[in-house]
Amino acid sequence: xxxxxxxxxxxxxxxxxxxxxxxxxxxxxxxxxxxxxxxxxxxxxxxxxxxxxxxxxxxxxxxxxxxxxxxxxxxxxxxxxxxxxxxxxxxxxxxxxxxxxxxxxxxxxxxxxxxxxxxxxxxxxxxxxxxxxxxxxxxxxxxxxxxxxxxxxxxx
Numbered sequence: 001x002x003x004x005x006x007x008x009x010x011x012x013x014x015x016x017x018x019x020x021x022x023x024x025x026x027x028x029x030x031x032x033x034x035x036x037x038x039x040x041x042x043x044x045x046x047x048x049x050x051x052x053x054x055x056x057x058x059x060x061x062x063x064x065x066x067x068x069x070x071x072x073x074x075x076x077x078x079x080x081x082x083x084x085x086x087x088x089x090x091x092x093x094x095x096x097x098x099x100x101x102x103x104x105x106x107x108x109x110x111x112x113x114x115x116x117x118x119x120x121x122x123x124x125x126x127x128x129x130x131x132x133x134x135x136x137x138x139x140x141x142x143x144x145x146x147x148x149x150x151x152x153x154x155x156x
Contacts, residue, residue, distance in 0.1 A: 002084055006055035007042025008067055009074065009089040009143050012126070018153065019126040020144060021094065022135055023062055026101065026122035028108055038135040040087060040143065041121070051086045062121045064100030067092055074146050079139040087140075089147045096124035 010021035022038040024030065030037055041062040045054030052071060059067050071088040078084055101121035108116040129148070133141050 002082060003044055004051075004084045004086065005042045006045050006051040006058060006086045007040040007088075008055050008059045008071075009040045009087055009147055010059075010067060010092050010094065011089060011147060012091060012093045014126070017128055018148075018151070019128055020132045020147070021096070021124065021126055022132060023099075023101075023121040024123040024125075026119035027104070027106060028118070030122075035134050036136070036138060038127075038132075039137050039140060040085075041124075042085060042087070052088055055086070055088055061102045062099075063094065063124060064098070065094050067094075072147070072150050074143050074150075077139050077142050079137065085140065085143075087143050089143075089150065096126065099124040 012019050023041050024034075024038050041059045042055065043058030043061065045051060056067060059065070067090060069090040069092055071090045074087045074089055076084050076086045099121065101119040103117045103119050105115045105117055108114065127135055129144060132144055136144065
């Protein structure tokens with residue numbers, strides 16, 4: 001069964017510059033990774049769950065903030081690991097400094113028998129489009145390109 005995730009590409013315009021909101025995965029495997037590691041807030045959902053409802057739920061779980069507005073459906077993308085990502089873009093503005101993420105348990109260090117709690121998301125930030133395309137997971141960059149198309153912004 002193919003894993004599937006649903007997420008939100010939040011965007012805003014600040015000082016006449018379009019920005020997107022991305023999150024960085026927490027835990028020991030991503031602590032020293034930056035470019036190509038950021039993502040839209042997203043998470044897995046089951047076949048019987050409405051994907052947009054799942055995207056909103058995951059956004060809340062990873063940021064601690066609710067989001068609402070006019071959602072733009074984006075074409076699903078397939079990540080390198082085979083996971084399908086269903087995404088919606090929505091205009092909004094949140095403060096990344098107030099980001100509060102859910103946590104997960106992981107045996108750390110490996111084979112130590114000790115379990116440690118890590119935030120699912122350890123950082124969140126707004127990025128201009130050029131920087132976002134460097135920071136985001138390669139397969140998700142297409143979501144930004146599609147957003148630009150929906151907003152009729154040429155040049156990317």
